[in-house]
Amino acid sequence: MQFTKAHATGNDFVLLADPAGQMDLDAGFIAASCDRHLGVGADGLIRAVPSHWMAKGRRLLAEHELVSTDEAPVWFMDYYNGDGSxxxxxxxxxxxxxxxxxAEGLAELAEGEELPIMTRAGLRAVRRVPEGYAVGMGVWSFIDPQMAAEQASDSLVKASSQHxxxxxLSISMGNPHTVVALPDEASLEQLNLTEAPTVEPLxxxxxxxxxxxxxxPLVQHGVGQVRMRVHERGSGETLSCGTGACAAAAATRVWVADDAVDTxxxxxxxGEVTVSFAAREDGAEEVTLAGPATIVFTGELVP
Structure with a gap:
């Protein structure tokens, strides 16, 4: 089984191509492949499979009136956390x-062009840009709109190193995030994220x-700036989280009441990623995430 190891701002992945939709991956194999001592080592595993081989992919194709064939596939990102979930x-x-x-010749994408990618969170459009790739992440939303509207907070979080x-504030980017503001750089550096933080209510x-x-400053030349560390469910602390970066920027805009800052x-x-917001007519906001991606090496997995 041929694989590729790649990362995007340090968030690393094992990638497998399955153009015929024939791979049978179980949680144990995925976790073993992602193990940093006994496997390749990664935050997650991604299988590239044509959307028409996935039930969720077929529903999305019909919803967006797209056609996927073996000769001209619309690719589905079949993604798993490092523990196999x-x-x-x-x-x-x-x-x-x-x-x-x-890199594998499975798709062509010149600078400025877009490629549709199906995910379990829906269709995502990816555009080639000078800094790498810009991903249309969809609309952000509050997980608990009523609590968020009342006090811009819906839960309490404690890392093991905090007293x-x-x-x-919990934000949905198609997957769930809970964002905590800290007062200074020292507080961020001293966090112990080897254990999952407790979240109440979860x-x-x-x-x-x-x-x-x-x-x-928070805003410089019209661009907001934040630093972030993240504990991902199923993976532990990672060097980066793209949906988490979007959630962090969205929560910060809520807290400082400055939605005029769109970038x-x-x-x-x-590393660093760029998160941009664009208002829709219905008042919701579309989010775009841009940043680099790098292939590290290729090899062969033995199931």
């Missing part, structure tokens, strides 16, 4: 996925937890 979406993973498709829980399907610190630079341990 199924995940809805990964913003960094989409960039690594499209970079992999292009007291801190208020947090969203129904679990959550990724982002700890953020505002830049100094945000989010610094993560693995």
């Amino acid at each position: 199924v995940a809805e979406m990964c913003g960094n993973g989409v960039r690594a996925f499209v970079h992999f498709l292009a 007291e829980p801190r208020p947090a 969203p129904p399907h679990g959550t990724n937890v982002e700890f953020v610190v505002p830049g100094s 945000w630079k989010v610094a993560v341990p693995g």
